[in-house]
Amino acid sequence: MEKLSMAATIFCAVVLAALAAAGGEAAVVEHTFVVHEMNQTHLCNTTKIYVVNGQLPGPTIHVTDGDTVVVHVVNRLPHGLTIHWHGVRQIRSCWSDGAGFVTECPIPPGGKHMYRFNVTGQVGTLWWHAHVTCLRATVAGAFIIRPKGGRYPFPTPAKDVPIIIGEWWQLDLVELDKRMHDGNFADNPLSATINGKLGDLKNCSGKPEESFVLDVVRGETYLLRIVNTALFSEYYFKVAGHTFTVVGADGYYLTPYKTDMVTVAPGEAIDVLMAADAPPAHYHMVALANQPPEPDPQIPGFDSRGLVRYAGSSHNNNGLPVSTPLMPSQHNTMPSYYFHNNLTGLAHPDRHRVPMDVEERLYFTLGLGSICRNGTKTCQRRRSRETIVVATMNNVSFRHPTNTSLLERYYDGRTSGLYTEDLPDHPPHPYNYTDRALIPPGPLEEALEPMFKATKLRRFRYNTSVEIIFQSTALLQSDSNPMHLHGYDFFVLAMGIGNYNPKTDPEKFNYHNPQLRNTVQVPRTGWAAVRFVTDNPGMWYLHCHFEFHIIMGMATAFIVENGPTPETSLPPPPPEFKRCGSNGLTQP
Known part of the structure; x- marks a missing residue:
């Protein structure tokens, strides 16, 4: 009976999308995702994996610019999970972003959840994936947005x-x-x-x-x-x-x-x-x-x-x-x-203009460090067994909540003891960020290695122009960093190799036709400059998309305040939103 229901849901979604494309009207595209375990055999070994509807990769969602998307998620795993709609702007629908412990608590084992959001002003390829633990390795699929009338450039x-x-x-x-x-x-x-x-x-x-x-x-x-x-x-x-x-x-x-x-x-x-x-x-x-x-x-x-x-x-x-x-x-x-x-x-000056007057300037260094095990203040560094390697932004390794949602607590005004809003604008201790002698065996990294874990966020007023310089470092390793911001696209104005120079590098900025992206690949031992305007109120996760970097703390969240009108403010949670207590998770 469930298989028949799922097939009917998919058939209806396809029919509605086809009618919308033909008639130019927005449609409601509806899917059911059943997340479950199954076995696959590769390289002479049978492995338990996690999938949606028995598919690897997961189902592709096809929509047209302007459509509304409804996805019913049924969690049959023994673990909680959320589904994130990677790159969807989620204008005034932050409750459906699907970032675990940021915008919602995970859907518990045996639980169900409905995501509902609109897709407007975007055309091309995005994707969806699980956003709790490493499950996105197999719980993921394409999200394709076609132009109205099928007109491509x-x-x-x-x-x-x-x-x-x-x-x-x-x-x-x-x-x-x-x-x-x-x-x-x-x-x-x-x-x-x-x-x-x-x-x-x-x-x-x-x-x-x-x-x-x-x-x-x-x-x-x-x-x-x-x-x-x-x-x-x-x-x-x-x-x-x-x-x-x-x-x-x-x-x-x-x-x-x-x-x-x-x-x-x-x-x-x-x-x-x-x-x-x-x-x-x-x-x-x-x-x-x-x-x-x-x-x-x-x-x-x-x-x-x-x-x-x-x-x-x-x-x-x-x-x-x-x-x-x-x-x-x-x-x-x-x-x-x-x-x-x-x-x-592809320049569209009537729709996409680079903000020229910058109100908030942030300089984020991205790298690794370490903290002492067992909460001690002193320990032997240089990857000894006394330390835990962490990933950081401006020397802060993000401590993820584990039993509540940042958005829910922010909306309710119950944030005391959960987070602070003082993520540094600049690194607290400037140094030569791209010096290869910071990579072990060093020896310069030992003095710079100590970091700390905390849940530090940044708050912005509505309609604020923000510039971020992301600087990859060589501290403990010299990897690149694909930085992803939920709820926003940003203009990638420039990138370079080496340390960002605030006097000369702005001369390279492309204000005419920069890329508009949700993920910027900050080069290995290099930098990238992005700008955006805070026109979407809510709680928005910013993190590196290397899974080991995000788990180890290269993340934060941006609070964007409400604007002056109901149309520029975050609405209350929709009826389908399940608060953390109702998800089977206790609140502090």
């Missing part, structure tokens, strides 16, 4: 195809989360995946793993919607014998940019056109994880391989080897910097 593709890049973990994801909370990030996935497939580069006892196959017709153009759902790594993506035209990212159009390789960081969604203009044959696609070189901590190389297969080509590719793209070194992170720095927005 480029030739309409023959087909659009989600390309979900992820990772295969043999370790239970809940156990992985516990280990990361203890400062342990020595665990690694076994493989990269493309649309849930490990690819034929991996095998067990001589039997290759299954590959994702994209069937194409020569002469047609395909819109690839590339999303990185991985917990650990940024990925390079190529298809042998083909080039791409990048046309969008994070739900907005970009100035068309031609390239033979796409770089996609965790949290990012990149839209590219691929013309099937090669001789009919088989061609490999490859997703390769990059990582900093030594002396950074090293992890195994991860990649996955799929297949582009032309109609009319023989089953065995005429006995010829299948072309494989030439990939960069996994330790060369500069292609990521050049890719992201070359993207610009």
Whole structure:
């Protein structure tokens, strides 16, 4: 009976979306997500994983600009979870953002919850994922927003195809989360995946793993919607014998940019056109994880391989080897910097104007540090067993609530003892943030390593223009940092390598046609400058999208106050919102 109900729900959603596209009217798109456990066997091992409706990746949600989305989530896991609609602006619907312990308490085992929100003013690819523990490694899927009337600023593709890049973990994801909370990030996935497939580069006892196959017709153009759902790594993506035209990212159009390789960081969604203009044959696609070189901590190389297969080509590719793209070194992170720095927005000056008069300027350093175990004030540093490695913003490692919601308590005015609103504007102790001697074995890191944990937020008045300079550091490691802000898109004005120079680097800012993004890839030992206006009241999570960074504390939340009118204020919780006590969690 439940299967029939779910099928009917999906059928109704498809019909309503089709009618809306034809008639130009907004629709209500409704889905049911049943989250449950199931087993999958890869590399000679059977692993328990967590999925939605038996699918890996999870179901794709298709909507049109202006639609209302309703998703009924049924939690059949033995763990609580929330679902976050990554990149959806959630205008005046912060209650549906789905950030665990920030905007809501998790849906308890056996519980149900309904998310309802509107999608307006965004077009392209976003995604959804679990936002409690590491479950987003498998509880995730694409969220596709089509333009009204099907009008693109480029030739309409023959087909659009989600390309979900992820990772295969043999370790239970809940156990992985516990280990990361203890400062342990020595665990690694076994493989990269493309649309849930490990690819034929991996095998067990001589039997290759299954590959994702994209069937194409020569002469047609395909819109690839590339999303990185991985917990650990940024990925390079190529298809042998083909080039791409990048046309969008994070739900907005970009100035068309031609390239033979796409770089996609965790949290990012990149839209590219691929013309099937090669001789009919088989061609490999490859997703390769990059990582900093030594002396950074090293992890195994991860990649996955799929297949582009032309109609009319023989089953065995005429006995010829299948072309494989030439990939960069996994330790060369500069292609990521050049890719992201070359993207610009498709200018819409009537709708999207960069705020020129900045009222709040923030400078956030991003890096690692340590705290002493057992609450002691002094301990041996340099990754000794007496310390826990933490991730930080301006020397603060965010202490996540564990039994209440920041938004609920803020709305009720019961915040005493839960958080403070004094996250520093600037790092408390300036130093040479990108000095490679800060990476162990150092020895300069020891004096800078001590950090502290606290729940420190920032509050902004409604309609305030904000500039943030994100500065990646080399403290304990020199990784990049994909920073994601809930509830907002920001203009990426510029990025650079090295330490940000407030006197000379603003001369590089692009005020004409910057990218409008919800996730910015702050380069390894580099910086990125973003601006936005606080026009969406609520409680909005800001965090790095590397899972080990967010769990270890590279996060905060922005409080945006109500505006002067009901239309510029956060409404009360909707009827379907379940307060923390009703979710089976006790409140302090």
